[in-house]
Amino acid sequence: MLAELQKSGLPIYQNSRSKKLLLEAPYMLKGYGEKNVLQMSELYEDSSHNDKHENVYDVYRGIICDQDRELFERYKFQYDITVIHQGQVGFECKKTSGHYHGWESNKKHSYPEVYEVLSGTAMFELQKSMNFDVKEKNDIKVDDIILAKVEAGQAIIVPPDYGHCSINIGNGDLVFSNLAYQPCEIFYDNVRYHHGLGIYIGKEDDKLKFKKNDHYKNLPTVKIALPVENGSLGIKFNQPVYKTFLETPDKYNFLGNPDKYVDTIMKMFDIKESF
Numbered sequence: 145m146l147a148e149l150q151k152s153g154l155p156i157y158q159n160s161r162s163k164k165l166l167l168e169a170p171y172m173l174k175g176y177g178e179k180n181v182l183q184m185s186e187l188y189e190d191s192s193h194n195d196k197h198e199n200v201y202d203v204y205r206g207i208i209c210d211q212d213r214e215l216f217e218r219y220k221f222q223y224d225i226t227v228i229h230q231g232q233v234g235f236e237c238k239k240t241s242g243h244y245h246g247w248e249s250n251k252k253h254s255y256p257e258v259y260e261v262l263s264g265t266a267m268f269e270l271q272k273s274m275n276f277d278v279k280e281k282n283d284i285k286v287d288d289i290i291l292a293k294v295e296a297g298q299a300i301i302v303p304p305d306y307g308h309c310s311i312n313i314g315n316g317d318l319v320f321s322n323l324a325y326q327p328c329e330i331f332y333d334n335v336r337y338h339h340g341l342g343i344y345i346g347k348e349d350d351k352l353k354f355k356k357n358d359h360y361k362n363l364p365t366v367k368i369a370l371p372v373e374n375g376s377l378g379i380k381f382n383q384p385v386y387k388t389f390l391e392t393p394d395k396y397n398f399l400g401n402p403d404k405y406v407d408t409i410m411k412m413f414d415i416k417e418s419f
């Protein structure tokens with residue numbers, strides 16, 4: 145059976161048995177990758193009880209229709225979809241590796257990214273650090289942590305300077321898209337060194353729980369937030385990002401030129417509680 149990913153606005157389907165995605169022509173894909181428990185073992189609090197070959201997530205990179213190619217190339221943007229499978233690795237809900245983004249030498253802030261949930265429920269862990277590439281990795285200074293709970297049809301902007309990791313906190317697969325500035329460099333080392341970002345998000349007796357990652361010397365107060373729309377930056381709930389980009393591409397200029405948008409992007413998190 146195939147379930148259409150209606151929130152994407154594109155002819156993309158998920159096979160309910162294999163959990164893989166199928167794209168209807170003329171949509172096509174540039175690349176595909178999978179990560180399993182073994183490849184991510186250093187990134188979880190404890191992965192020792194899981195089958196090492198168990199699949200954690202699949203990434204479908206560079207989804208595009210030929211007639212849209214010129215526009216995506218002009219803006220240097222790429223649209224990808226990630227499927228994080230249902231389940232836990234030890235205490236933690238299944239998640240992506242987590243990484244920080246790079247920046248251009250003449251810019252003050254690193255590149256942001258748009259995340260749009262197409263099915264399931266996400267918690268996006270957003271961890272601010274201005275020195276994540278420090279040589280002595282223990283000297284990283286974490287300035288802020290936001291845990292954004294995002295439901296299908298909603299979207300967020302991962303703010304400049306925030307490392308990020310996507311966690312599937314729902315009861316089925318989590319499927320989400322990202323629109324990102326393609327020349328952006330990706331940094332994994334500090335996250336791997338600390339065995340993940342600052343907070344481990346998991347479930348006990350089906351209840352969501354948070355544990356501090358003790359590999360970090362210091363962590364700030366953690367904020368739990370809900371997303372806020374901003375139509376001028378192309379973030380309107382239940383309006384597919386791919387389609388909005390085709391119709392009004394300039395709304396996403398912040399992806400390649402983030403410096404003057406930082407304050408506006410930070411206002412798109414409605415902080416509900418902190419601990």
Ligand SMILES: O=P(O)(O)OC[C@H]1O[C@](O)(CO)[C@@H](O)[C@@H]1O
Nearest residue numbers: 203224226240241242243257322
């Ligand atoms: O395994 P990686 O390279 O960290 O990629 C995982 C995630 O990062 C992204 O590249 C977006 O930041 C997604 O495509 C994917 O969800």
